[in-house]
Amino acid sequence: MRAARNRSARKAVVIAAIASLGAGLLAGCADDGNDEDGTSSGDSSGKTTITLGLFGTMGFKEAGLYEEYEKLNPDINVEETVTERNENYYPALVNHLTTESGLQDIQAIEVGNIAEVVETQADKFVDMAKVEGVQPSSWLDWKWKQGVTKDGQAVGLGTDIGPMAICYRKDLFEKAGLPTDRDEVGALWAGDWKKFVEAGEKYKKGAGKDTYFMDSPGGLINAILSSEEEKFYDSSGEVIYKTNPAVKAAFDLTAEAAEKGLVQAQTQFQPAWEQTISNNLFATVACPPWMIGTIKGKSQPEAAGKWDVAVAPKSGNWGGSFLGVPKSGKNVKEAQKLVAWLTAPEQQAKLFAVQGSFPSAPAAYKLPQVTDAKNEMTGAAPIGDIFAKAAEAIPAQVIGPKDQIIQQGLTDNGVILVTQGKSPEEAWENATKTIDNNLEK
Amino acid sequence: MTTRHDTAAPPAKGGAAPGRPPGDAVSPEAARKRARLSRRWQRDMRWSPYAFVAPFFVFFAAFGLFPLIYTGWASLHTVELTAPTDMAWTGLDNYTRIFDDDFFWNAAKNTLTIGIISTVPQLMMAMGLAHILNYKLRGSTFYRVIMLAPYATSIAAAALVFVLLFGRDYGMINWVLDSVGLGKVDWQNDKWASQFAVSSIVIWRWTGYNALIYLAAMQAIPQDLYESAALDGASRWRQFLHVTLPALRPTILFTVVVSTIGASQLFGEPLLFDANKGASGGSQHQFQTLGLYLYEQGWVNQHLGRASAIAWTMFLILIVIGLVNYVISRRLRASS
Numbered sequence: 001m002r003a004a005r006n007r008s009a010r011k012a013v014v015i016a017a018i019a020s021l022g023a024g025l026l027a028g029c030a031d032d033g034n035d036e037d038g039t040s041s042g043d044s045s046g047k048t049t050i051t052l053g054l055f056g057t058m059g060f061k062e063a064g065l066y067e068e069y070e071k072l073n074p075d076i077n078v079e080e081t082v083t084e085r086n087e088n089y090y091p092a093l094v095n096h097l098t099t100e101s102g103l104q105d106i107q108a109i110e111v112g113n114i115a116e117v118v119e120t121q122a123d124k125f126v127d128m129a130k131v132e133g134v135q136p137s138s139w140l141d142w143k144w145k146q147g148v149t150k151d152g153q154a155v156g157l158g159t160d161i162g163p164m165a166i167c168y169r170k171d172l173f174e175k176a177g178l179p180t181d182r183d184e185v186g187a188l189w190a191g192d193w194k195k196f197v198e199a200g201e202k203y204k205k206g207a208g209k210d211t212y213f214m215d216s217p218g219g220l221i222n223a224i225l226s227s228e229e230e231k232f233y234d235s236s237g238e239v240i241y242k243t244n245p246a247v248k249a250a251f252d253l254t255a256e257a258a259e260k261g262l263v264q265a266q267t268q269f270q271p272a273w274e275q276t277i278s279n280n281l282f283a284t285v286a287c288p289p290w291m292i293g294t295i296k297g298k299s300q301p302e303a304a305g306k307w308d309v310a311v312a313p314k315s316g317n318w319g320g321s322f323l324g325v326p327k328s329g330k331n332v333k334e335a336q337k338l339v340a341w342l343t344a345p346e347q348q349a350k351l352f353a354v355q356g357s358f359p360s361a362p363a364a365y366k367l368p369q370v371t372d373a374k375n376e377m378t379g380a381a382p383i384g385d386i387f388a389k390a391a392e393a394i395p396a397q398v399i400g401p402k403d404q405i406i407q408q409g410l411t412d413n414g415v416i417l418v419t420q421g422k423s424p425e426e427a428w429e430n431a432t433k434t435i436d437n438n439l440e441k
Numbered sequence: 442m443t444t445r446h447d448t449a450a451p452p453a454k455g456g457a458a459p460g461r462p463p464g465d466a467v468s469p470e471a472a473r474k475r476a477r478l479s480r481r482w483q484r485d486m487r488w489s490p491y492a493f494v495a496p497f498f499v500f501f502a503a504f505g506l507f508p509l510i511y512t513g514w515a516s517l518h519t520v521e522l523t524a525p526t527d528m529a530w531t532g533l534d535n536y537t538r539i540f541d542d543d544f545f546w547n548a549a550k551n552t553l554t555i556g557i558i559s560t561v562p563q564l565m566m567a568m569g570l571a572h573i574l575n576y577k578l579r580g581s582t583f584y585r586v587i588m589l590a591p592y593a594t595s596i597a598a599a600a601l602v603f604v605l606l607f608g609r610d611y612g613m614i615n616w617v618l619d620s621v622g623l624g625k626v627d628w629q630n631d632k633w634a635s636q637f638a639v640s641s642i643v644i645w646r647w648t649g650y651n652a653l654i655y656l657a658a659m660q661a662i663p664q665d666l667y668e669s670a671a672l673d674g675a676s677r678w679r680q681f682l683h684v685t686l687p688a689l690r691p692t693i694l695f696t697v698v699v700s701t702i703g704a705s706q707l708f709g710e711p712l713l714f715d716a717n718k719g720a721s722g723g724s725q726h727q728f729q730t731l732g733l734y735l736y737e738q739g740w741v742n743q744h745l746g747r748a749s750a751i752a753w754t755m756f757l758i759l760i761v762i763g764l765v766n767y768v769i770s771r772r773l774r775a776s777s
Binding site: 087091094095098116120121267270271272275276405408412413416417420430433434437438439440441 | 524
């Protein structure tokens with residue numbers, strides 16, 4: 001009896017073991033959506049294929065730029081591989097760069113990572129400054145400098161930028177008893193973020209509890225910090241975020257706005273935050289041109305035309321990218337030509353017309369695609385001119401390799417806690433402790 | 442893979458063919474031929490098995506053993522993801538640092554608590570489910586397939602649905618709680634609520650899988666045990682306690698070990714549950730597990746040396762857990 005039981009028990013264990021092994025094998029076989037595919041240069045028709053590695057929706061393809069380039073250069077064929085999120089794209093890019101394998105002919109770099117790439121990976125890229133027709137003066141000065149090493153090697157050429165304005169809801173402003181004309185609105189807070197928060201208090205008095213003045217603490221602290229010349233690093237490359245009074249001031253002002261209930265307890269780009277757009281729950285958002293696209297995508301149809309764009313208290317930049325050419329590519333020369341063409345002012349203007357990515361080349365601001373730009377969300381607002389003015393007022397900010405990690409710490413492990421009822425001091429401590437641990441090698 | 446040891450014995454002294462009784466009239470050529478054949482046959486018998494198992498070990502060495510050792514080597518250095526070949530020797534610094542790393546211990550605590558509140562109910566529910574399915578039911582195959590459905594869905598898809606359910610402002614669960622007057626729960630930011638929510642994803646996913654393993658073991662219990670227990674007047678509950686459970690002991694042990702290992706490596710669910718789409722496991726790291734912390738140090742913060750040390754520490758913790766399991770199971774076996 002007992003032997004029999006033991007045997008059956010053993011059998012059961014064997015079955016169980018096989019089941020779990022099988023499960024493991026199945027899991028091993030599961031395809032996890034690899035978004036790399038082999039690149040080949042030169043196909044049967046003798047064309048040279050240039051590949052781009054991009055993230056998000058950069059829009060070159062959507063704007064028809066590849067087709068146009070292929071028409072101009074009949075022996076070239078352009079292809080792209082796109083990774084949805086930069087959080088996934090960038091670590092893979094670093095891996096590919098350090099091993100010099102798996103790279104495309106052209107790789108995009110987000111502005112949040114450009115400092116680290118310039119500092120640590122410049123030797124893996126060709127110098128774009130030496131390419132025929134590339135003039136540093138074609139770009140906004142600060143944009144050009146972000147992609148250049150200390151000894152003048154241009155690791156990447158700028159594609160777009162994100163000059164910030166404030167998008168606001170005219171109807172909600174009216175209900176709260178605030179002006180609705182964009183010049184008057186801009187005058188409410190011109191030159192000082194403190195005035196912006198004061199305008200928020202006025203709004204709250206008039207609007208009551210149904211809506212918030214601003215979308216999120218993260219959006220506010222990001223807008224304030226982006227308008228500073230120095231935030232997390234000083235010009236010698238030292239981390240100064242804890243001792244820089246500008247950072248603490250931005251943190252405290254945002255915490256104050258959170259304590260007073262002027263910002264929603266939301267994290268940007270989360271589903272719940274997107275829902276608050278469609279439910280018209282906030283009146284203002286810090287707004288680069290691409291944010292209008294986000295608003296448009298998440299709004300109900302009847303929100304069209306209810307937004308307007310005012311000048312921000314101080315200009316800052318949020319977002320933008322660069323294109324670089326890795327040395328190890330098969331078609332370096334052709335890739336450089338394509339990058340120079342894609343980042344030229346005419347192409348940047350076309351991209352803005354289709355995609356809303358704002359040009360980093362000032363020459364484009366005179367082109368009709370920018371000067372005549374309108375958006376159905378913002379009605380008659382001359383957004384091209386508003387953002388062009390903002391772009392020219394952006395300070396030449398010192399950026400550092402770990403800006404993104406510090407910024408995320410201040411936002412997601414910092415000011416958001418104030419909206420959950422923690423004190424600003426607790427939030428600051430939690431943020432700095434997290435950031436310091438994240439920076440420590 | 443069994444080998445015939447008797448035939449694969451080493452050849453007799455001198456390495457020649459096995460000694461043959463003299464006087465056997467064989468031409469020397471034929472003898473040589475036979476000797477050569479038998480030598481080849483012996484070599485074949487002796488070395489072939491190794492050739493057959495070699496592929497696995499070659500792959501294991503390349504993709505299992507080498508990374509393991511290299512990770513150990515990297516953990517003794519300061520090394521960044523941006524330059525993986527630039528290693529600066531630091532000795533055991535990365536390990537001693539772990540002892541006063543609040544974030545590591547916070548992650549260890551969270552791993553333990555999430556592990557307990559996900560594994561214990563999961564295995565109990567699995568046992569109950571298996572017991573019910575062990576009776577004659579109509580459409581039992583259908584139920585068994587249904588139970589495996591959560592396991593077959595991808596973690597990412599499941600976690601995203603759960604994130605929507607557990608949403609603070611627009612989640613269905615809070616909507617229900619609110620409508621019955623209990624008020625909303627901040628599932629993402631409250632420590633215990635968030636750990637419960639993460640555990641619920643794990644429970645949902647693995648209960649059916651464990652139930653099927655229990656069911657397979659239950660089917661192997663001889664029916665006459667139940668019959669004689671029933672004759673003795675044992676109720677169904679008593680039968681379960683005194684027949685089913687003792688017979689399932691090794692299976693339970695197996696599921697406990699596997700679930701423990703799974704719980705200590707928990708990663709996907711908390712990663713996707715984080716509202717910030719990061720690896721910090723909530724704004725105050727309230728549901729950051731060890732797996733998540735390892736990932737954050739290595740891939741988000743790019744500190745490969747620190748991440749390697751965390752990985753090895755986790756590995757050692759797992760070995761300790763395995764040993765404890767082994768000792769307990771020996772005790773159990775001895776007592777039965």
